[in-house]
Amino acid sequence: MEFSSLGELALHLAAISAAHQHHMHEGLEKCAKRIEETAKAEIGTYQSAVGPFPAWDQLADSTEQQKAQKGYPADSPLLASGDMRDSIEHVVRGHEAVIGAKDKKMVYHEFGTNKIPPRPVFGPALFRNKEFILRTIGRAAVSGLVGGQNIVPGLGYDGD
Secondary structure (H helix, E strand, O other), rough: OOOHHHHHHHHHHHHHHHHHHHHHHHHHHHHHHHHHHHHHHOOOOOOEEEEEEOOOOOOHHHHHHHHHHHOOOOOOOOOOOOOOHOOOOOOOOOEEEEEEEEOOOHHHHHHHOOOOOOOOHHHHHHHHHHHHHHHHHHHHHHHHOOOOOOOOOOOOOOOO
């Protein structure tokens, strides 16, 4: 590509920078949404160990009895009314994503307490989506760097 002036080059570089910011933000939004969806899907089903995160322990009989008395589903860890699951959301600002739960009880389940074994949700959701995140952010970075042009299929950044 040739430029007839420094001003034309500067405009081109500014356009690339804007495209890069836009594509990276879109890629991060896709990743945050995927992690949120995965975290929500983990609620109510016993999770196996993944990466450094332990498998979920079975619910105590006393917990199952309390849930049954309240009409909540049996054998569904972290799921009672669904409010905690439904409080999981994500926010993306610039190049930062936050995925979490508004329900403060979630932290007790994520890390455990002296009475509750850990049943991590967010770490495993991130870990389970590692390849998707790498592909999506990689594709966004490459697409942004080439000024928002479509990238060549088959380079490893073209599929979800």
